[in-house]
Amino acid sequence: MDRGPQGSYTSLRIAGRSVKAFVPNALPPHPPIEWTPELHHKYDRAFFALGKLSSTMALLSYTVPALYMYLRKEELLSCMISGNRSSLTDILMFELKKKPSAPQGDAREVRSCIAALNYGILRLDKGMPLSIRLLREMHGILIYYNHGGTRAASELRGRQHWARGTTSPHPIHALYVSTPAKDVPECMDELALFLSEKPVGIPVLIKTALAYAQFITICPFSNYNGLIGRLLILLLLHNQQVLKEPALFTSLYFKANRQQYHDTLDAVRQNGDWEAWLDFFADAIITGATQTMETMEELEELFGDDHKKIRQMGRINTSVLRTHRALIERPLATPKWVVKKTGLSPATVNKALAHLEQLNIVEEMTSQKRNRIFTYTRYLRLMSRDTELPTPD
Numbered sequence: 001m002d003r004g005p006q007g008s009y010t011s012l013r014i015a016g017r018s019v020k021a022f023v024p025n026a027l028p029p030h031p032p033i034e035w036t037p038e039l040h041h042k043y044d045r046a047f048f049a050l051g052k053l054s055s056t057m058a059l060l061s062y063t064v065p066a067l068y069m070y071l072r073k074e075e076l077l078s079c080m081i082s083g084n085r086s087s088l089t090d091i092l093m094f095e096l097k098k099k100p101s102a103p104q105g106d107a108r109e110v111r112s113c114i115a116a117l118n119y120g121i122l123r124l125d126k127g128m129p130l131s132i133r134l135l136r137e138m139h140g141i142l143i144y145y146n147h148g149g150t151r152a153a154s155e156l157r158g159r160q161h162w163a164r165g166t167t168s169p170h171p172i173h174a175l176y177v178s179t180p181a182k183d184v185p186e187c188m189d190e191l192a193l194f195l196s197e198k199p200v201g202i203p204v205l206i207k208t209a210l211a212y213a214q215f216i217t218i219c220p221f222s223n224y225n226g227l228i229g230r231l232l233i234l235l236l237l238h239n240q241q242v243l244k245e246p247a248l249f250t251s252l253y254f255k256a257n258r259q260q261y262h263d264t265l266d267a268v269r270q271n272g273d274w275e276a277w278l279d280f281f282a283d284a285i286i287t288g289a290t291q292t293m294e295t296m297e298e299l300e301e302l303f304g305d306d307h308k309k310i311r312q313m314g315r316i317n318t319s320v321l322r323t324h325r326a327l328i329e330r331p332l333a334t335p336k337w338v339v340k341k342t343g344l345s346p347a348t349v350n351k352a353l354a355h356l357e358q359l360n361i362v363e364e365m366t367s368q369k370r371n372r373i374f375t376y377t378r379y380l381r382l383m384s385r386d387t388e389l390p391t392p393d
């Protein structure tokens with residue numbers, strides 16, 4: 001639907017040249033969304049996919065220990081959209097305080113996203129409303145992890161922001177020049193009202209799609225807007241109890257369909273075509289939920305098969321099972337970490353890891369007598385799918 005521009009343009013002069021920055025109208029869209037049968041059906045499918053994902057997570061045996069790996073993968077994919085070069089192995093090595101193959105700053109960025117998401121969910125579960133204050137606190141965590149300083153809520157940006165479309169640093173060549181800094185506080189106050197159920201009655205998945213697009217349009221922070229925006233999706237779905245656990249991969253769909261992602265957001269700003277964006281967002285939810293379910297079911301089969309192998313060992317299987325369960329949470333680990341995680345003695349852990357090696361469940365990857373690192377190879381390989389960087393020509 002063509003509603004015309006969903007906001008106004010303000011002329012700015014930067015480095016002696018004139019550019020136009022966009023100030024979005026407040027949500028919800030006006031005129032209201034045109035619910036064609038096709039769009040209505042698409043959102044029915046998206047709600048069904050999320051419901052099925054939640055049901056699947058509740059039924060599977062290994063959801064809780066594996067959940068942290070899901071979060072690592074989603075936040076890695078989210079960071080890769082902005083050029084991060086890490087792998088899941090790099091993230092796990094960084095957590096062990098070992099040197100990753102990618103720059104340490106890239107691994108640190110992914111870890112900071114996980115910390116920010118965990119913080120946001122904890123605050124919501126303790127009764128804090130989903131507010132701009134909470135987003136500022138989460139952004140402050142990203143700043144703290146990646147740039148140091150104090151772990152405090154960040155401030156809304158005070159300088160102009162734009163998305164570079166070329167190697168030129170000047171905004172006249174930008175893909176999009178976001179809201180002028182002086183208008184950011186008012187725009188974020190309007191978004192806060194929308195998030196706090198004013199107006200009421202907008203289904204959560206539609207509200208999530210609209211709020212995400214608005215947040216990305218405003219770009220309220222000096223950096224990490226894309227990361228916070230994608231975390232906002234998980235927070236909204238969790239806060240409305242659509243997903244009990246934040247295991248949903250939308251970043252992979254955004255990354256794989258990057259041009260369409262930008263085109264549909266541009267169509268919202270320029271023509272008010274919210275329907276095209278809603279259609280794209282629903283596809284991201286359906287694809288992400290389906291991929292997550294498929295991965296979880298594969299992992300359930302893998303863990304179940306390995307569990308059977310261990311139980312066939314006889315009396316020694318108790319400590320091996322505890323070690324195996326610890327490795328589901330962290331599939332690349334040192335014996336020292338397993339000792340801390342399980343409470344078993346170092347000697348018992350080393351024997352358990354040796355048994356897991358004999359069963360071809362884990363591999364020792366350092367070929368050292370000391371400071372050894374073990375990897376749950378098939379698990380890590382399965383979780384690493386779709387995160388591989390392209391091989392240079």
